[in-house]
Amino acid sequence: MGANVLTKYIGEEGASCTLSCAVAVCCPFDIKVSSDAINQSNLLNNYVFQPAVMRTLMRAIKRAEHLTADPTWALDMTRINGAKRLWELEEELMVKISGYKNLAEYYERSGCVAYVDDISIPFLAINSLDDRITPPQGIPVAKFMVNPSIALALVPHGGHLGFLTGFPPRIWFIKPIEQFVEAIIIR
Structure with missing residues (x-):
């Protein structure tokens, strides 16, 4: 990115x-084209790209867990910690933190x-x-x-x-x- x-x-x-x-x-x-590509269900995405990206992002989230999130973001930490696909984190984190209405607006404006x-x-x-x-x-x-x-x-x-x-x-x-x-x- x-x-x-x-x-x-x-x-x-x-x-x-x-x-x-x-x-x-x-x-x-x-970003929408790239997100669609990495979120497609296929052998490479399911067993290489998604797991690698998610491991890295989840480690970063874990390292930041001592920080207090802005309550106006209304983050669902259960959903974040249980995310399996990149789009789930984008929807729960990037959309809310950046103040977008939804994932489509995030993709378009980012x-x-x-x-x-x-x-x-x-x-x-x-x-x-x-x-x-x-x-x-x-x-x-x-x-x-x-x-x-x-x-x-x-x-x-x-x-x-x-x-x-x-x-x-x-x-x-x-x-x-x-x-x-x-x-x-x-x-």
């Missing part, structure tokens, strides 16, 4: 953005897809066609074709943050990111 937050921020800031440039890797531009048009700094997005968490149907390809400040590297393989090459395998996207940032900063 960090790529979404960054992309939304630079779009919201528009011409006022103080960053020189930005790079987003595997950005879930359309996603960066509506802000891509307003990005005015050099911006590079690297996504993969085989990413099961940020699938290609959520990537606003047409927006990249008309905004001269932004570029999309949409590669056939890489999964979600995989992007491996060679033997022993190494992540290949570091070098292009370095080159992009150096080209902007040194120019």
Whole structure:
């Protein structure tokens, strides 16, 4: 979600953005599309993605249990502690904490897809066609074709943050990111 937050921020800031440039890797531009993808019931989601994400989030919730939640949020801690799918936590935590009416409003207002048009700094997005968490149907390809400040590297393989090459395998996207940032900063 960090790529979404960054992309939304630079779009919201528009011409006022103080960053020189930005790079987003595997950005879930359309949060609804990404949520639908990760919440689909299939072998990979049921036994790999969902359990890994839920373990991490539940550990974070456990670490924060000594904190007192704002009572106006009306959090149902039984539901939170019993959550098995990401959407359950989003509905019980993100919707309530952020003050949205429901999950649909959270997805619509939290996603960066509506802000891509307003990005005015050099911006590079690297996504993969085989990413099961940020699938290609959520990537606003047409927006990249008309905004001269932004570029999309949409590669056939890489999964979600995989992007491996060679033997022993190494992540290949570091070098292009370095080159992009150096080209902007040194120019």
